[in-house]
Amino acid sequence: MKPSIPKGTRDFGPQEMARRNYIFNTIRSVYELYGFQQIETPAMETLQTLMGKYGEEGDKLLFKVLNSGDFLSKVSDEELQQRNTLHLAARLCEKGLRYDLTVPFARYVVMHREELPLPFKRYQVQPVWRADRPQKGRYREFYQFDGDVVGSDSLLNEVELMQIVDTVFSRFGVRVQIKLNNRKILTGIAEVIGAADKIVDITVAIDKLDKIGIDAVNAELLQGGLTDGQIEQLQPIILLQGSNAEKLDTIARVLSESATGLKGVEECRFILGMLDGTNGSGCTLHGSEIQLDLTLARGLNYYTGAIFEVKALDVEIGSITGGGRYDNLTGIFGMPGLSGVGISFGVDRIYDVLNQLDAYPKAAMQTTQLLFINFGERETAYCLPAVAKAREAGLRTEMFPDVAKMKKQMSYANAKQIPFVALAGENEMNEGKFTLKDMTTGKQQLLTAEELVMAVAHYVPYEA
Numbered sequence: 001m002k003p004s005i006p007k008g009t010r011d012f013g014p015q016e017m018a019r020r021n022y023i024f025n026t027i028r029s030v031y032e033l034y035g036f037q038q039i040e041t042p043a044m045e046t047l048q049t050l051m052g053k054y055g056e057e058g059d060k061l062l063f064k065v066l067n068s069g070d071f072l073s074k075v076s077d078e079e080l081q082q083r084n085t086l087h088l089a090a091r092l093c094e095k096g097l098r099y100d101l102t103v104p105f106a107r108y109v110v111m112h113r114e115e116l117p118l119p120f121k122r123y124q125v126q127p128v129w130r131a132d133r134p135q136k137g138r139y140r141e142f143y144q145f146d147g148d149v150v151g152s153d154s155l156l157n158e159v160e161l162m163q164i165v166d167t168v169f170s171r172f173g174v175r176v177q178i179k180l181n182n183r184k185i186l187t188g189i190a191e192v193i194g195a196a197d198k199i200v201d202i203t204v205a206i207d208k209l210d211k212i213g214i215d216a217v218n219a220e221l222l223q224g225g226l227t228d229g230q231i232e233q234l235q236p237i238i239l240l241q242g243s244n245a246e247k248l249d250t251i252a253r254v255l256s257e258s259a260t261g262l263k264g265v266e267e268c269r270f271i272l273g274m275l276d277g278t279n280g281s282g283c284t285l286h287g288s289e290i291q292l293d294l295t296l297a298r299g300l301n302y303y304t305g306a307i308f309e310v311k312a313l314d315v316e317i318g319s320i321t322g323g324g325r326y327d328n329l330t331g332i333f334g335m336p337g338l339s340g341v342g343i344s345f346g347v348d349r350i351y352d353v354l355n356q357l358d359a360y361p362k363a364a365m366q367t368t369q370l371l372f373i374n375f376g377e378r379e380t381a382y383c384l385p386a387v388a389k390a391r392e393a394g395l396r397t398e399m400f401p402d403v404a405k406m407k408k409q410m411s412y413a414n415a416k417q418i419p420f421v422a423l424a425g426e427n428e429m430n431e432g433k434f435t436l437k438d439m440t441t442g443k444q445q446l447l448t449a450e451e452l453v454m455a456v457a458h459y460v461p462y463e464a
Contacts, residue, residue, distance in 0.1 A: 006140065006141075007134050007140065008132070008134035008138075008139045008140025008141065009139065009140060009141045010139070010141075014367060015365065016351075018364065018365050018366075018367060019351060019354065019355070019360055019364075019365065020143075020347065020351060022360060022361070022364040022365075023145075023172075023347055023350055023351060023354070024125055024145070024347070026168060026171050026172065027123075027125075027145050027168055027345055027347075028123070028125070028145075030164055030167050030168050030171070031123040031147050031164065032123075033167075034121070034147075034160055034163075034164055035121050036121045036122060036123040036147050037121065037122055037123070038122070038123055038124065038125075039105075039108065039122050039123075039124055040124065040126060041098070041101070041104040041105065041107075041108055041124070041126070042098075042104075043097060043098060043126075043127070044065055044095045044096065044097060044098070045095065045096060045098050045103075045104055045107065046094060046095055046096075047062070047064065047093060047094060047095060047096050049103065049104070049107050049333075050062055050096050050098070050099060050103060051096075052332075053099075053103045053302060053329075053332065054099055054100075054103075055200065055204070057204075058099060060131070061099065061130045061131045061132055062096045062097070062099055062130075062131065063096055063097040063129045063130075063131050063140075064092075064093035064095070064096045065093055065094075065095040065096060065097065066092055066093055067092060067093060067094055067095075072092070075092065097128075097129035098126075098128050098129065099128060099129070099130060100128050100144060100146075100344065101124050101126060101128060101144050101146040101344065102146065102148065102302075102326070102329070102342060102344070103302075103329070105122065105124065105146070105148055105342075106326075106329045106330045106332070106333060106340070107333055109150055109330055109335070109338070109340075110330055110333040110334060110335045113335060116151075118150070118151030118152070119149050119150060119151040119152035119157075120149070120150050120151055121147070121148070121149045122146075122147070122148055123145070123146060123147045123148075124144075124145075124146045125143060125144070125145040125146075125347070126143065126144070127141055127142065127143050127144075128141075128142065128143070128144050129141050136317075138318070139348055142346070142347070142348040143347040143348060144344045144345065144346065144347065145344070145345040145347050146323075146342055146343065146344045146345070147161065147164060147342060147343055148340055148341065148342030148343075149161075149340065149341055149342070150330070150338055150339065150340040151338060151339070151340075152339065153339045155267060155270050155271055155274075155306070156274075157341045158267075158271050158305075158306045158308075158325065158341055159271055159274045159275060161308075161323065161341065161342070161343045162178060162180075162271070162275055162285070162290065162308065163275075163285065164343070165178060165288070165308075165310055165321055165343060166178070166285040166286050166287075166288040167286065168345070169288060169310070170286040170287065170288070172350070172354060172359060173357075173359050174312055174314070174350075174353060174354070174357065174359060175287075175288075175289075175312070175313040175314055176288050176289070176310050176311060176312055176313060176320070176321075177288070177289045177290075177291055177310070177311050177313055178285075178288050178289065178290040178291070178308060178309075178310050179290075179291055179292075179293040179296045179308060179309045179310070179311065180268060180271065180272070180290060180291070180292055180293065180296070180306065180307075180308050181268075181292065181293055181294055181296040181297070181306075181307050181308075182264035182265075182267055182268050182305060182306050182307065183203070183264070183303050183304055183305060183307060183324070183325075184260050184261060184263050184264025184267065184304075184305060185251060185255070185261055185264035185265060185268070185294065186199060186202065186203050186206075186264075186294070186297060187199055187258075187260050187261065187264070188255040188258035188260050188261015188262065188264060189202070189234070189237055189254075189255065189258075189261065189294075190202055191257075191258045191260065191261065192233075192254065192255055192257060192258050192261065193226075193230045193233045193234065194230065195225075195226055195230055198224060198225060198226060201220075201221065201224035201225065201226070202221065202224075202226070202234070202297075203297035204297065205217050205220040205221050205224065206238060206294070206295050206297045207295070207296070207297035208220070209238065209295040210295065214235075214238070214239070217238070218231050221234070236254075237251070237254060237294055238294060238295060240294055244272050244276075244290070244291065244292040245272075247292045247294075248265055248268060248269055248272075248292065251265055251294070252265045264305070267305060267306055268292060268306070271306060272290065272292070275290055276290070289313070296308075296309050302326040302328065302329045302332075303324040303325065303326055304325055304326055304327040304328055305324065305325030305327065305341070306324055306325050306341070307322075307323070307324035307325075308322065308323055308324060308343070309321070309322040310322065312353045314357060315352075315353045315356050315357060317349055317352060317353060318349065319346065319349075320345070320346050320349045320350050320353060321343060321344065321345045321346060321350075322343065322344060322346075323341070323342050323343030323344055324341065324342075325339065325340065325341040326340050326341070326342070327339045327340070365417070366396075366417060366418075366419065367396060367416060367417075367418075368396050368397065368398050368416055368418045369395050369396045369397065369418065369419060369420060369456055369459075370390055370395050370396070370397045370398070370418070370419075370420045370421075370422060370456050371397075371398050371399075371400060371409070371412070371413045371416075371418045371420070371421050371422070372386070372387055372397070372398070372399045372400065372421075372422045372423070372424075373400060373406065373409050373421060373422070373423035373424075374399065374400040374401065374402060374403050374404065374409065375403070375423070375424070375425055376403050377403075379424055379425065379429070380399065382424050382429050383399060383422070383424055383434075384399065385449070386422070386434060386449040386452065386453075387399050389449050389450070389453055390452070390453050390456070393453045393457055394457075395453065395456055395457060398418075400412065409421075413439060414439065418439060419438065419439055419440060419456075419459060420436060420437065420438060420439065420455075420456050420459070421436075421437045421439060422434045422435065422436050422437075422452060423435050423437070428446070431446070432448065433446050433447055433448055434446075434447055434448075434449065434452050435447075436452050436455060436456070
């Protein structure tokens with residue numbers, strides 16, 4: 001039987017990991033520019049922590065973990081014969097793999113509230129799991145890279161998160177569109193059409209507009225209990241046109257009788273005004289397009305204010321970053337009144353985008369920078385001090401471990417895309433020097449150990 005891995009999961013070899021680490025390091029460096037600190041939480045959480053936080057659809061996608069030991073000991077034969085899947089899962093499983101990083105973070109904040117300075121700005125990069133149907137850009141195991149701020153109601157946090165998104169993708173060289181909406185606007189719409197109790201149905205349906213089209217969304221709204229008249233009222237709002245300012249003016253008129261909806265409009269005005277510089281803030285984006293989009297609903301129940309989503313403009317793939325404000329999340333764990341806002345970078349989708357665009361800098365992909373050829377015991381002893389000197393200078397350096405044919409050692413260097421090879425035979429040793437070969441150009445130089453280290457350290461990778 002051939003070894004295999006579960007569907008929706010992947011192995012990553014050295015080249016893939018070099019690319020992923022470039023992504024991780026880029027995002028990490030931007031978060032830290034804004035004062036975020038790193039935490040980690042367990043892969044498993046109690047189902048009590050996870051269940052009921054992602055809506056009915058989300059609950060179905062939770063991977064549940066069987067209890068340790070004899071997990072059937074507390075289940076009767078009668079219960080087994082009834083084959084009630086949900087009931088059995090509740091009896092057999094007390095833990096589940098985390099679905100995202102936000103709910104575990106909320107749990108962390110409540111458990112460690114006495115230790116945390118508020119506002120608390122954290123970033124976290126770890127895998128999450130969803131029992132979803134694998135498809136392009138969608139995996140059952142994937143990494144998220146989250147940044148959250150809790151303990152502050154200020155909309156400056158939303159502005160900074162948008163700047164973080166913009167800076168990250170500018171560094172990647174990826175053109176993106178940032179979509180912005182506000183759950184208060186969606187709540188206001190539901191109030192105005194007289195369907196306040198249908199907000200979840202409305203937002204879940206609207207969230208699918210890009211995937212299934214307006215007719216299917218309308219059918220889903222009808223099935224969800226809205227009348228034909230209410231659905232008709234929703235049409236101009238769902239298909240809103242114009243600039244961001246024009247959209248907000250139209251929405252404000254439609255929601256003139258909804259205090260909640262108007263508050264959402266004002267929050268959007270503030271965020272957009274800060275980011276486009278119309279209020280003189282001077283904190284405009286590097287070039288990312290930001291668009292108010294009422295079809296953006298993000299079907300997670302815990303968002304309460306601004307919500308945002310990021311899409312790549314040059315690659316056909318789903319959302320690559322998303323997030324929003326979730327004022328009520330920690331209240332679920334017994335700590336009401338603590339506001340939070342966060343974003344989540346979809347690392348695996350970003351990886352796919354950068355692959356398709358071939359947007360990785362050559363320097364980020366190199367592992368070893370310098371390889372010393374092994375001609376034998378005497379030559380190796382001569383080379384090792386230079387190997388140590390190169391490593392002390394911060395160069396990623398290898399000494400080939402075996403006495404092998406030159407062709408094999410050069411093939412190794414080519415396979416690993418090592419830019420420089422150093423060798424010392426009888427002639428070099430007599431002169432106290434090394435021959436340094438540039439593997440890109442084929443140029444060779446006779447250098448001392450110090451000159452060799454300097455030459456490799458000042459190398460600028462050749463871009464084809």
